Amino acid sequence: MEDKKVYGVRCKACGKELYPAHALCPECGGREFEPIEIRGEGVVLTYTDVYALPLDYALRYLRLAIVELESGLRATGQLLDDDPKIGKRVRVTVGVVRERGEEKIYGLQFVPV
Numbered sequence: 525m526e527d528k529k530v531y532g533v534r535c536k537a538c539g540k541e542l543y544p545a546h547a548l549c550p551e552c553g554g555r556e557f558e559p560i561e562i563r564g565e566g567v568v569l570t571y572t573d574v575y576a577l578p579l580d581y582a583l584r585y586l587r588l589a590i591v592e593l594e595s596g597l598r599a600t601g602q603l604l605d606d607d608p609k610i611g612k613r614v615r616v617t618v619g620v621v622r623e624r625g626e627e628k629i630y631g632l633q634f635v636p637v
């Protein structure tokens with residue numbers, strides 16, 4: 525596993541956690557956030573395979589999932605599972621989700637527990 529971390533944000537006004545970050549809190553309209561590390565385990569709420577990807581993706585397709593973490597945060601990331609199921613338990617990791625020339629872009633990934 526890569527020694528990288530992915531951060532979401534927590535609204536300073538209402539405590540709502542978001543990943544990816546938004547400019548405005550969808551719960552209360554707040555604009556001030558503090559970073560939170562996205563980690564731990566959760567369950568797959570839904571997933572989908574995306575085939576029409578930008579050229580800098582090294583993948584043939586991208587399997588995206590929305591996972592509800594133990595904190596209640598619903599995070600979107602890449603699902604690394606050949607046998608995905610709704611309700612399946614997964615763990616958060618961080619890996620390279622795309623490469624732009626020399627630059628590697630890290631993002632959230634989910635693997636089965």
Ligand SMILES: [Zn+2]
Nearest residue numbers: 535538549552
């Ligand atoms: Zn808020």
